[in-house]
Amino acid sequence: MGKKKLARLDSLPDALRAGAEPGSFDLAGMDRAATPGIKDVATAADLRALLGDELADLQERLFAEGRTDGTRSVLLVIQGLDTAGKGGIVRHVAGMVDPQGLAIRSFGVPTPEEREHDFLWRIRKALPPAGRIGVFDRSHYEDVLVARVKNLVAPEVWEARYDEIVAFERELVASGTTIVKVALMVSHDEQHDRLAARLERPDKQWKYNPSDVDTRLLWDDYQEAYQAVLDRTSIPEAPWYVVPADSKDYARLAVTKLLLDALRTLDLGWPTVDYDVEVEKARLAATR
């Protein structure tokens, strides 16, 4: 497998991108076992591995830029219901680069201190520094997902958050952060099977929480809340990519490709140094 098959992957981002027009992406009609952009899902893991060297190289260039005078960063926002494969994305996609270049944060139920602040307070504190790839396992979108479905705040509060999120993300983009937002979408049947597998296996039971079934019973409400997210927050500066996730290998390949493309757009070189190389060579030679 070589360049030809990788070139075909270039159709993948367009196939997954949710448009900026409300209703341009129909979540209910989506096939979550589909694998847009590749011919044979059996090749997905190998294709991903082939992207690894370039991904690691560009990550190092971004890191080097941040160590000198750069201000740019990348933020990968991962959303999805229980068992959608968020942790697997962090492990198998983010895990392909130098961990020193990552800033991984997961967002659970807000702490008492976090609840005393605006919903974006904890998010801002967790943003990646210059040169890093930030990875959010769940994010500020929980504040229009679980908060909406479970009525954790009044409707006028979550209703206002869509615009607040859009304004926040536009600010981030303007300050040099490239945002990649992926929504991992498993089917109702696949979620059942994955939860069942967790209950079967002693090495997986710790990942299961009885509240997972409570959440599953609200499946339709969550789909509606995700549809609203896509309709209202997929802006041209930071579009949503909706990734069919019944195949873990496909989802990991897709997110790798999206992250790689984001790094490519930064046109990353190596930093110009502010010392005189020849002078330093002479100084070093004198220490032999």
Add this chain to the structure above:
Amino acid sequence: MGKKKLARLDSLPDALRAGAEPGSFDLAGMDRAATPGIKDVATAADLRALLGDELADLQERLFAEGRTDGTRSVLLVIQGLDTAGKGGIVRHVAGMVDPQGLAIRSFGVPTPEEREHDFLWRIRKALPPAGRIGVFDRSHYEDVLVARVKNLVAPEVWEARYDEIVAFERELVASGTTIVKVALMVSHDEQHDRLAARLERPDKQWKYNPSDVDTRLLWDDYQEAYQAVLDRTSIPEAPWYVVPADSKDYARLAVTKLLLDALRTLDLGWPTVDYDVEVEKARLAATR
């Protein structure tokens, strides 16, 4: 290559461990191109890869324990002069496990805020939470290395720090943190060649700083300061491992083995869950 060659690695930790008696390890007499514990350095990278599955498995068990009621963690402290390969250890050793399970921190020149506090203040804030493998790229030992060599504080201040560090580490161990301290030791010639290579390559020049030569000119002072660290802080609860680092492959293998052994001593199982598995299977089945 298989189990037999891996079993031979079991002699490696003893070969690298600095004893608790002052003077039990002679840094000046150490061969930094040696590869104790393996027959052929050409096999080091493959041997390391063979340790990967068990390392990743134990890391996940530690993480699972931390997610339930566990309080244990591991802290890998990496020290070494410029070019000793600290970053490569983070990338190639820590990079073998799920990045979600890591808490990587590097310690540079203290910030003004950090200088207003005791030297252990920033260290305590950076300690790994339960279930994580913390990785320190430089550490509190800088406060008896650069601080001593460059007279950043009065002699009675750094002099007192050895005992303060020992007390601090004993406290950490007692609270459930397993500490693995590795000192990567390159030879004077090898450091020259690595710095020269950074100056030659445009993709490496950003890693070079003119102060690296200033530090190199203080080589003997740093060796003396490292010897004092080994003499005074290699306690049975948290011994130093002095790793010959002229071979990067060897050093990475050695640290992988040391980290793996630390995880093995924790005798990690999978957490017992606090819900009724059969009840949950029935609840889940009802959602099909």
